Amino acid sequence: MITNEGMTLKKVSFFRKGRSVLKAVDLKIKRGELIGLIGPNGAGKSTLLKLMMKIWKPTEGSITLNDKNLEEWTQNRLAKQLAYLPQNLMIESAFSCKEVVMMGRYAHLKRFERESKEDALIVQKAMAQTKTTQLSERLITELSGGERQRVLLARTLAQEAKLILLDEPTANLDPHYQLDLLNRIESLVEKGLTVMMAIHDLGLAARYARRLVLLHQGRIVADGLPEVVLMPQHLKSVYGIEAEISRHPKTGWLSVLPMKVA
Numbered sequence: 001m002i003t004n005e006g007m008t009l010k011k012v013s014f015f016r017k018g019r020s021v022l023k024a025v026d027l028k029i030k031r032g033e034l035i036g037l038i039g040p041n042g043a044g045k046s047t048l049l050k051l052m053m054k055i056w057k058p059t060e061g062s063i064t065l066n067d068k069n070l071e072e073w074t075q076n077r078l079a080k081q082l083a084y085l086p087q088n089l090m091i092e093s094a095f096s097c098k099e100v101v102m103m104g105r106y107a108h109l110k111r112f113e114r115e116s117k118e119d120a121l122i123v124q125k126a127m128a129q130t131k132t133t134q135l136s137e138r139l140i141t142e143l144s145g146g147e148r149q150r151v152l153l154a155r156t157l158a159q160e161a162k163l164i165l166l167d168e169p170t171a172n173l174d175p176h177y178q179l180d181l182l183n184r185i186e187s188l189v190e191k192g193l194t195v196m197m198a199i200h201d202l203g204l205a206a207r208y209a210r211r212l213v214l215l216h217q218g219r220i221v222a223d224g225l226p227e228v229v230l231m232p233q234h235l236k237s238v239y240g241i242e243a244e245i246s247r248h249p250k251t252g253w254l255s256v257l258p259m260k261v262a
Contacts, residue, residue: 005030005031005066005162006028006029006030006031006065006066006194007027007028007029007052007063007064007065007163008027008028008029008063008064009025009026009027009028009051009052009061009062009063010026010061010062010063010064011024011025011026011060011061011062012024012025012026012027012048012051012058012060012061012062012063013025013058013059013060013061014044014047014051014056014058014059014060014218015059016047020218021044021047021218022044022047022048022051022058022218022219023217023218023219024060024061024219025048025061025218025219025220026220027213027220027223029163029194029196030194031162031192031194032189032192032193032194033189033194033195033196033210033211034185034186034189034194034195034197034208034209034210034211035195035196035197035209035210035211035212035213036197036199036205036206036208036209036211036212036213036226037049037196037197037198037199037212037213037215038198038199038200038202038205038212038213038214038215038229039214039215039216039221039238040216040238040239043215043216043217043218043238044215044217044218045167045198045215046086046087046167046198048215049084049086049165049167049196049198051063052070052082052165052196053078053082053084053165054070054071054073054075054078055084057071065078065081065082065163066081076107079106079107079159079161080107080108080159080160080161081161081162081163082161082162082163082164082165083104083156083157083159083161083163083164083165084156084164084165084166084167085152085153085156085164085165085166085167085169086167087167087168087171087198088171089152091140091141091148092141093141094139094140094141095139095140096136096137096138096139096140097127097132097135097136097137097138097139097140097143097151097154098123098127098136098137100140100151100152100155101123101126101127101132101151101154101155101158102115102119102120102123102155102158103155103158104123104126104154104155104156104157104158104159104160105119105122105123105158105159107159108160122158122160123154123158126154126155126157126158127151127154129154129157129184129188130150130151130153130154130157130181130184131150131180132147132150132151132154135147135151144172145171145172146172146173146174146177148172149169149171149172149173150173150177150181153166153169153181157188162192162193162194163193163194163195163196164193164194164195164196165195165196165197166185166195166196166197166198167197167198168197168198168199168200169181169182169185169197169199170182170199170201170204178201178204182204182207182208185197185208186208197209202230202235202256203255203256205226206226206230206253206254206255206256207253207254209226210225211223211224211225211226212224212225212226212229212230213229214229214234214238216237216238221234221237221238222234226254227254230245230254230256231245232245235256236262240261240262241258241259241260241261241262242258242259242260242261242262243256243257243258243259244256244257244259245257
């Protein structure tokens with residue numbers, strides 16, 4: 001059991017439309033971790049994040065945040081602890097990017113309370129961190145997929161939650177902004193933020209995450225250091241590929257090179 005700060009999932013199962021999506025998941029998240037949630041399409045990654053955000057309720061098992069059952073948290077109080085960036089989030093209304101990022105401050109405002117100068121400064125900081133300041137006055141509906149993703153991440157950061165859940169944060173980003181975004185996430189974790197991100201790119205997962213959780217068919221197959229999780233037998237049984245796993249001679253970073261379908 002995690003004491004004070006952190007999240008614990010015990011024997012969490014989830015059924016949707018008569019189908020088992022998650023099966024007896026045990027997971028502990030400690031403060032200051034950067035966790036990569038990996039697995040093939042349909043493994044249950046997005047479902048797991050939604051359960052952790054209290055969007056859906058587990059069919060079986062329990063989830064606790066800071067030693068308190070998730071069901072006992074009000075949505076307002078929970079929003080001050082947890083922030084979530086879902087996959088392919090679309091905003092159809094013509095809000096400016098600054099207005100979208102300000103939405104991250106709503107959890108801190110009382111009913112009918114207006115944004116303060118402090119809220120405005122926090123929004124500015126979040127946009128600076130994601131290199132979106134120059135997009136402040138542009139409409140969210142006019143942006144490219146990569147620009148929109150960075151603005152939505154800024155909104156997530158503006159919420160100032162202690163635990164951030166990201167579902168494919170590097171989707172639609174070119175390599176430059178993928179690395180830039182993950183560098184910034186890594187820097188925030190070093191300052192005490194806790195992040196769990198679902199990510200498809202195994203190379204990026206190995207490079208940035210201190211810990212990987214591998215999901216397959218709703219179960220955790222492996223959980224630990226990248227070199228323990230990204231083993232040939234796991235990649236073969238879960239992804240159906242044979243891969244060459246090595247360390248870069250200069251950086252020492254773990255590299256995963258898919259070779260062929262197993």
